Amino acid sequence: MEEGGDVKGVFTRFCQLSDAIKTAAESNGKSLMYKENLGFLGTCPSNLGTGLRASVMITLPELNKDPHKLEEICSQYDLQPRGSSGEHTAAIGAKWDISNKQRIGFSEVELVQKMIDGVAKIIGIEEELAKAAAGGDEAAEGAKEEEPAAGDAPAKKDLGSFKLPEIEAEFDKWLTAQLENSPADVKDTDDFKYISFTELPPFTEKHRSLMRKNMTAELFAKLKDTKSSKGYSLSNGMQAGVLRPHLGVGFTCGDEECFDLFKEIINPIVKGWHNFDPDTQSHKSDLDPSKLAFTEEQQTLFAKYVKSTRVRAARNISGFSLPPGSSKEDRLAVEGVLKQAFEALPDNLKGQYFPLGSLSTEQEEALQAGGFLFQKPGPMQLLGAAGAGRDWPEGRGIFHNESKTVLCWCNEEDQCRIIAMEEGGDVKGVFTRFCQLSDAIKTAAESNGKSLMYKENLGFLGTCPSNLGTGLRASVMITLPELNKDPHKLEEICSQYDLQPRGSSGEHTAAIGAKWDISNKQRIGFSEVELVQKMIDGVAKIIGIEEELAKAAAGGDEAAEGAKEEEPAAGDAPAEGGEANPPADAPSE
Template sequence: MTSIESKRVQYRKYLERAGVIDALSKALIKLYEEQNKPEDAIRFVRKFMCESCPDDAQYDVMKNDLEEAKTHISKLEQELERLRGQIKKSPEEYQELTTAGYKSLMDDEENVNSLLRKYLTPELLEEFMLVTTPAPVDAYLYDCAVAGFEHHEAPVGIYAADADSYDVFNKLFDPIIKDYHGQMDNENDVLQKDPDFGNVDEIENLDPERKYILSARIRLARNIEGLPFFPKLSEKQFIEVEEKVRSATETMDGELIGSYLTMADIDAETQAEMVKRHILFQRGDEQLTTAGCYRFWPTGRGVYHNPAETFLIWVNRQDHVHIMSMAQCGDLGDVYNRLVNGLAELEKTLTFARHPRYGNLTACPTNLGTTLRASVHIRLPLLSKDPDRLIALAEELQLQVRGTDGGELATVEDGVMDISNKRKLGFTEFELVKTLQDGVVALINAEEELEIAGQEG
């Protein structure tokens, strides 16, 4: 029995134990016995199962009350963040927090795989305890490591508070970066090559017949030079980032022309619908919450997109800017060309933070370098039945396989999965997209071989 079938069996048993199937069966039998079938069958079932449930009018009132409460809570959260921002921690308080956080991390014998835990030695802790990045940011080690101190299960556990964090705390960041990106044996002074998007015409439509690939997407992350990263952005700076990006999008032309929507002006229902379509982002990650990513939410957040929704810019999701190009097909060349053009338009008015050793800078050290993630959602039903072979092939091709929800391979359903480049640092943008192209072609060939073998068998 496959993992998916096993989950379905377990879920059915759960529904039976909870009485859900019995209750639904009774409701459906009652509906069947009705001489005059109601126009709204769902409403009939709902009323049958819950006589005390609110009617439609009451439901609408409750829904509006809930939305008003959420809005009020959001305003209170913003005010709380403003008040917190007015309270400056003393060096002694930072020392106390850092010492306690480090002790908690190191005393946890169950969660021992954090890169922060691996490389933050007692000697480095002592050296960096009261060191800060240059004014006016003045970021302490604690500002960078608080998420790792509180979430010991975090695989990395550290975020840069600003561009200077990578230099001021270099003895900590550098080994973490080299370890995560597989660069431990790289003794070069420069880990990231200069930007090179290559010849976009060499990137092609990988599935013209639309037999395997459902969609293709490429995204880049950028932070505006001279501004802190999210752990130390003030409310005014969140707004400043948004205004700079909004202004930069006004010069877009051709298929990139679109409109900017600030999140505060989008009602909750529309936001939920846009999130479902992957047009808008939402908050929720606990580690990012602790690190300060969602402070002053939704101030300074927004999205720019063209009418076709094939080109998007997310503002202050995590890094200042996330640039995305996508298509509901396998035309990776079209997606790549649009991304390159969109970035070029932004760079006419925006200067992004870049490091001579690490390339383009992001708050999370796992994303720096090219910051590029190219991916396809692809259906490979036969290969997915042999996860070991699939993973081995992906490793050989320098690709990563995940479920379409971003989860592990075990979450793959109906053979549909997310395939992306595994590396971000040490290669050019073109090399990474070409790696995805060549790898996806190889996986499709492997799937076709299995199809032929099945037909012959």
């Protein structure tokens, strides 16, 4: 507190006090009472969430003449006026205590910002009323124009530069009306607006996502008013799938609570995409690279055929929003934790963090040349349609070590995408560095009183349900001249080993120069070690088939017969856990 109106200074000291208490608790092996769905805990349920009351004592002589009118105006801005004896009482000397009305569902910054903005509007109304009292009806009319009309709060959106896609005429008309009548969302920016759907969207035949297939009118009605404590709603999660009909999943999560609040739509999506049922199955994690079996024979084959190896996955920190629902404050806080993790890496992984917003031309060109730079998501992409590109590039950045064998993306699709890679086929070495990165982020989160987002039935959590479980993709770039002659045959062989081949332009495309990207197909239901092991064993078999086909091409039918014997028969490699098996009509996100 202090005399005067320096709200930012007062709030800064409040935050310092809060941080000091948190630090003292942690130094004693304790933590502050906090639950993801309730916020900070306390004696009385009326003070959960932030528990915060930000108030100013302000003199309002004109509005004091009609306390009921002042209450109505404050209500439009989610504020609460208190007179000399509390709520609904007169104010002696026209001195009013005005504060935020809400406590939970908004962050501390959001509530203080609401108070600042609302009080500024109220002061404007007071000044216009004072002019009217001194100068006649014309000024009074101006005051009325400034005053928000009953029913206008929350106000309709200022659409800024946000544009809707063109899908089909009737659907576009419906979507435009939904947008124009949506209340303002605290997450809105000039170039992105969140839509609050009042009814189940009248999906077109172009809408092919699992969200569309599983969202019934009854389920929509049940969940449409549900929001997480950070303000992420069912409509927020659906928006990408509504605006972008081609998406296969069509639903994004804005924070950790979504996986419980919206499990009735998320779990069927997971089951449809991964052939894994979160309601009956559980996931397991294993990040011990010493458990990998990589025989000398396999190492020799990989050294000969594999051009490069890469292992990547996402990590998200509990307590902060995911990018589609993130505030500036959460985004910067995540960046701070990740910087701490990067500073604590072992010598072989030490490197530099490059904030996207302050890259020099030389740095940008170097990152671009290495294939490390990520761009703001376009409006047709999942992330662009979900709101993950707001406030770009603030809070985003790239880390890589000196040898460029580890890479981290900060606040892209997820809070952190970790990638380990190198030229050649040393899969175990690459996976070891991946595990070191994951452990470093986990340690940094825990040192800040947080943890990684994880659920027993879903594994590591992230923005898109297609990347739950391990969220891991372990891949090799490999040259296969003989199998390249029949890409369909290569796909069939890979499928036997739960692997997925990608050509030069992605799945189901040819490979220029016969260079194929081959990776694990599954994400959930198996541990990280198991999936990397599947990739090693499967690729070794594929190399064996390639060699036999090469012999056959050079030496006749006898060698060709040997190649057939090496090729796995249908059904020889059954999956025991979840299989990444998106429906044929649901393209990958």
